[in-house]
Amino acid sequence: MDRSVKIAVVGATGAVGQEILSALLDRGCASQNISALGSERSEGDEIEFGDDTIPVEKAGPDAFRGVHLALIAAPPEVARPLALAAQGAGAWVVDTSAAFRGDPKVPLVLPAVNGAAASAPFEGRIAAVPSATTAALATALQALEALSPTDAHVTALLSASSAGLAGVQALEQQTTALLSGREPEGGLFPHRLGFNVLPQAGRIAPGAAESEEELAWTREGDRLGGAISRAQVSGTALVVPVFYGHLLSVAVRLNARPGPDEVRAALKASPALKLLDEPAERVYPMPMLVTADAAVHVGRVRAAPGGEGWFHLLVAVDNAGRGAALNAVEVGELLLARGR
Secondary structure (H helix, E strand, C coil), X not given: CCCCCXXXXXXXXXXXXXXXXXXXXXXXCCHHHEXXXXXXXXXXXXEEECCEEEEEEECCHHHHCCCCEEEXXXXXXXXXXXXXXXXXXXXXXXXXXXXXXXXXXXXXCCHHHHHHHHCCCCCCCEEECCCHHHHHHHHHHHXXXXXXXXXXXXXXXXXXXXXXXXXXXXXXXXXXXXXXXXXXXXXXXXXXXXXXXXXXXCCCCCCCCCCHHHHHHHHHHHHHCCHHHHCEEEEEEEECCCCCCEEXXXXXEECCCCCHHHHHHHHHHCCCEEECCEHHHCECCCHHHHCCCCCEEEEEEEECCCCCCEEEEEXXXXXXXXXXXXXXXXXXXXXXXXXX
């Protein structure tokens, strides 16, 4: 990335914001060209950036003057007005929240699937990236596109950081309380997460059968295009007491009726995936392995009993890193390539 590009990171003190800064550091961005924006509460704090530190400034409409690229890692209600302000100031904007994922005027971009959408003409200067779960599933299905995926049934085990840094802190506090013999305080999650599994990720509207997270897989997948948009996707999202990393158990039907070795070869050929598939040697995707890895992990590939083209596989993603921050930075690079 051009070292002269001025970049604003909104939500810089959060889990995804910190991963964005790490990705920018890896790309050789200069600290003096990066603005770390946060809430009024974090204003004045300092964030380490390699051998330097970056002061946290309050995020507001006036914070985007002279900025070429704004990378936003904030809740939707915060992200929307700030994204519009950054766009108004002439910056390219990439939003990691759900604020614009359903907006037909805003391209939803996942570099592993439809990176060209960031280069094609569109109205405005804002692009969005899908949720980490959708991104991981879409990346795996895209690798199998030549084998014609028609159906995907997903059990998604989401880490506490799916609720941001507050989710990590809530799990830490609850675990500490339980190990100390105290009943933890509730609040962030609908029930206690410590030493528990929650069969709900995101809000479930009255009368609805699926949560916001589960509905997003189809809605976002349809907008991304590629293999995920042509498959019938359904399943259940659960939140598990793990700090970082999502793990998806996927049953996928492949119309080409391949053998397991052909499926493994297709997954291994994808530059966006890392195949970990030696179960006898205890080698398979796990949340603890995927942290800080730029690849989506896939493994435990096996044909389902009964045949008919069904296969089981596991998919793991660093939800804060590859699932959000790295996708956002890569989309930002594509936008900057269009010109400032």
